[in-house]
Amino acid sequence: SYELTQPPSVSVSPGQTASIICSGDKLGDKYACWYQQKPGQSPVLVIYQDNKRPSGIPERFSGSNSGNTATLTISGTQAMDEADYYCQAWDRNTASYVFGTGTKVTVL
């Protein structure tokens, strides 16, 4: 089965840039999405199709995807961005939606 791997945690200072990576075999050949989940809340889509932002998502969230790695970048990180972040892709070979292992972003 297809797998997506993320680092368990990332720490960032307020105002700095946080980068969260998602690794998977030939992930660049698929489209990647990213979700933000705060404690006790449902996941919220922040990036789809590698680099598109849904309506209402701040411009400080951006994405890229190439080779075996997709990256979510949070520029000018704010305290409100502290959350768990999950990548996700559609694997047409197995007709399944695959989630990454999740990364906890801490704003110190």
Place this chain on the structure above:
Amino acid sequence: QVQLVESGGGLVKPGGSLRLSCAASGFTFSDYYMSWMRQAPGKGLEWVSYISSSGSPIHYADSVKGRFTISRDNARNSLYLQMNSLRSEDTAVYYCARASGHTSGWYWGQGTLVTVSS
């Protein structure tokens, strides 16, 4: 506004059954793909099952194949998940989600908790 409201969760014994429902409003339900996702306590996100806008095709995660059945009623703007032969590892918050395509990302409901325990 878009709303997805799950119901039907609760406590069930191992081997038991439960039927989850998701009531959709604020959008044209029949235009969207729908899925069930879940999250075990303190764990990550897991996709469970998908159904296309018309009701076919349907796909399942290997962990639930043969035990869970997804269905939808476009006339009632509702999505369902029939869960049979439940196991302790099925304990999770179950979310209903919609998407306009395989790569467009998912919009999630608030979730309903399913606890499988004797």
